[in-house]
Amino acid sequence: MSKKKGVYGSKVKKTTQMLFYKRHQKPGVKGWELRKALGSDYPKVLDLLDDYLKPLDLQVKTVFEEEKTPEKPTLEELDKARFYVALRGDLPVKDKLLGWRIDDLAGLAITISFIISKKGQVARKDAEKLLSEKMPNWKVGLNIDRYIRYGYLTQDDNGQLFLDWRTRAEVDQKALINMLLSTDAQKAETAEPKEEEPQEQENEQ
Amino acid sequence: MQSTKEPKKLGRERLERIIEMCIVIENHNVDPFTLNIDEIIKVVKEYFPHWQHPDELKLDAETLHHLASVIKLQSEWVKQRSTSLYTDPFLLEEKILQIGKQEMVNVFLKAWHPLIEFEQISLNSLAQGLLYWEALAPLGERWKDLDVSEVSMGFASRDELIKQGVLGDREFSEELNCYWQELRDCVAKKGQDGKIQYWDFIGADTYEETVQRAFITSFLVTYGYATLEIDRLEEQVFIKPFDKQKTEILTQQSTSVPIAVSFEDWQKWKRGELD
Numbered sequence: 001m002s003k004k005k006g007v008y009g010s011k012v013k014k015t016t017q018m019l020f021y022k023r024h025q026k027p028g029v030k031g032w033e034l035r036k037a038l039g040s041d042y043p044k045v046l047d048l049l050d051d052y053l054k055p056l057d058l059q060v061k062t063v064f065e066e067e068k069t070p071e072k073p074t075l076e077e078l079d080k081a082r083f084y085v086a087l088r089g090d091l092p093v094k095d096k097l098l099g100w101r102i103d104d105l106a107g108l109a110i111t112i113s114f115i116i117s118k119k120g121q122v123a124r125k126d127a128e129k130l131l132s133e134k135m136p137n138w139k140v141g142l143n144i145d146r147y148i149r150y151g152y153l154t155q156d157d158n159g160q161l162f163l164d165w166r167t168r169a170e171v172d173q174k175a176l177i178n179m180l181l182s183t184d185a186q187k188a189e190t191a192e193p194k195e196e197e198p199q200e201q202e203n204e205q
Numbered sequence: 206m207q208s209t210k211e212p213k214k215l216g217r218e219r220l221e222r223i224i225e226m227c228i229v230i231e232n233h234n235v236d237p238f239t240l241n242i243d244e245i246i247k248v249v250k251e252y253f254p255h256w257q258h259p260d261e262l263k264l265d266a267e268t269l270h271h272l273a274s275v276i277k278l279q280s281e282w283v284k285q286r287s288t289s290l291y292t293d294p295f296l297l298e299e300k301i302l303q304i305g306k307q308e309m310v311n312v313f314l315k316a317w318h319p320l321i322e323f324e325q326i327s328l329n330s331l332a333q334g335l336l337y338w339e340a341l342a343p344l345g346e347r348w349k350d351l352d353v354s355e356v357s358m359g360f361a362s363r364d365e366l367i368k369q370g371v372l373g374d375r376e377f378s379e380e381l382n383c384y385w386q387e388l389r390d391c392v393a394k395k396g397q398d399g400k401i402q403y404w405d406f407i408g409a410d411t412y413e414e415t416v417q418r419a420f421i422t423s424f425l426v427t428y429g430y431a432t433l434e435i436d437r438l439e440e441q442v443f444i445k446p447f448d449k450q451k452t453e454i455l456t457q458q459s460t461s462v463p464i465a466v467s468f469e470d471w472q473k474w475k476r477g478e479l480d
Contacts, residue, residue, distance in 0.1 A: 020323050027322035058321065086318040097310075098319055106306040109313035117297035134306060169320055176316035180300050183308060 011038050011045045012052065019049070019060070019085045026151065026165065028063075028084040035079060043078055059088040063169045084169050107131050107143045108152060113180055115153070115163055116173055124159045216252030217261070220268045223248065227271030230278060237278040245272060377424075384421050385430045388446045400434060400445035403464065404474045412471045419466045426462075433462055 014037060018029050034042040050060040064070060065080040073081070097105060114130055115122050124144065131140045144161070147153045151166035167173075223245055229235050249268055256262050304312075392401045407418040422444065425431040429451035434443040442464060473479040 020321060022322045022324050027320050059318070061318070061320070085321045087321070088318065090315045090317075102306065102310055105313065106309045109309045110301060112313075113297070113301050113309075117294045117301065119294065130301070133302075166320070170318055171313075172316040172318065176313065177297065179312045179315055180304070181297065183300065183304060183312060 008045065008048060011042075012049050014038060015042070015045050015049050019083060026082075028082045028169070031079040031081045031083065034083065040075070043075075046083060053085065054088065057088045058085055060084070061086040061169055063165065067168070082165070082169070086170060103135060103139075104143055104146070107135055107140075108147055109176075111144065111147060111153065111161070112163065112167055112171060112173075113176060115161060116177060120162060122161050124155060124161050127161055212252065213255050213261070216255055217264065219248055220252065220264050223268050224264075224271050227268075227275050230275050231271070237275055237282055240275055242272065242276060242279075380421060381424055381428065381430065384418075384425055385446060388422075388425065388431060388444065392446055400443040403433070403442040403444050404470070404479055406444055407466070408471070408474045412468055415471050416466055419464070435462065 015034065018034065018037065023029065023033075031042070034046070038045055046060050046062075053059055061084045062069075062073075062078075063082050063084070064073065064077060066077075070077055100108075110131060111127050114127055127144065128140045131143065135143070144153065148155055148164070151164050153167070154162050154164040156162070163173075226235075226240060230237050230240060249265065249272075253265060256265055388401075388406060391406055392399060395401060395405065403422075407415055407422055409415045409418055422431075425446075426433055426444070429447065431444055431446040434445055435441075436443070442462075470479060
């Protein structure tokens with residue numbers, strides 16, 4: 001029994017290294033890479049790691065290739081999925097801006113919500129028009145380009161914007177929409193003047 | 206006699222229009238509820254007693270088939286809206302427009318779980334870098350001077366272009382005529398009712414040749430040497446050569462028929478699996 005525990009202990013250690021440290025251009029590890037390194041029981045190792053991470057308010061996040069998350073994923077689906085370590089809960093605003101300027105983060109939030117409201121696809125010019133209502137024009141294009149570069153959005157040849165891998169990995173879309181719909185518009189307006197100190201960030205992700 | 210022909214013609218036209226509308230809906234270009242199913246069923250019922258020939262009955266069946274697809278789309282629409290996942294896009298858009306910057310950020314932060322990724326150099330990776338540097342040849346050795354001789358500009362003759370494969374060795378009109386003759390021979394040998402399955406004509410030993418044949422065949426149709434017959438129900442495409450070129454086609458407004466000639470379809474055709 002203790003030998004088995006030891007085996008899993010070393011597998012959890014290896015998984016931690018694989019998931020925390022950047023191995024490719026994009027963060028995270030594919031399921032088949034984990035299977036190659038840990039064996040076919042890697043889903044169990046991931047569950048164990050997730051349990052270890054829980055008290056630290058971190059989680060192992062799985063993003064499947066298909067947009068919808070399968071209820072009972074098959075091994076094949078897991079092999080194609082990408083695994084990340086992400087924050088589990090939410091932190092106070094000040095702690096969680098993570099170097100982002102509040103304007104840029106609000107712009108990202110608006111763009112993501114706008115794309116969701118349009119069933120996953122909007123023309124870039126429409127998104128730019130929306131952002132330019134509250135953001136200087138010169139900044140709008142630059143910001144959308146940045147969101148694309150970070151992997152939050154993607155753009156096709158016809159100038160249509162879609163949500164990309166990072167949004168699927170980091171944003172709980174259903175929760176975002178539910179919270180957005182339950183906000184009180186008047187409260188939102190009064191909260192407007194409170195602005196975060198601009199922080200310089202160019203943490204290319 | 207005149208009195209039975211007229212409703213038939215009218216009925217055919219109406220059913221064809223219904224099919225076209227259904228196809229537009231199936232392609233998600235129009236809201237499925239644009240079509241009043243009850244009214245359409247009445248039309249189908251009204252003309253059904255007039256149908257006698259197989260092709261007329263086939264048109265009737267095809268209409269019902271497409272109507273069934275539209276009803277399925279309507280049912281999916283109702284199902285999606287009845288789930289808890291559905292949110293009204295207009296309401297959502299309205300919220301987005303109204304919400305303040307700070308409030309938006311507050312909401313987003315509750316749904317945002319940023320990824321964790323570390324970048325850290327280790328002694329091992331430094332050692333690997335040093336080894337690589339040691340083994341790397343100097344730039345002077347890797348980038349040898351390229352021997353590029355200057356070539357003056359000039360004109361290429363038609364023969365030279367044919368030799369280089371830029372042009373075919375026959376005039377295009379000559380090539381079209383040959384294909385037209387080949388099509389007629391093919392139909393005479395393997396065809397039925399003066400037509401042949403599209404893939405049986407364009408299909409060749411290699412995919413490249415198949416694409417080339419499909420390309421030239423498209424000109425046969427455009428220039429009035431042949432026509433396409435599409436059986437929507439069976440999803441089959443036939444090509445039918447004309448005995449004489451129909452030049453009036455060139456002056457009429459025509460419709461385009463996109464036909465995909467994919468590598469997968471070509472493989473299926475080779476294996477005899479393409480119907």
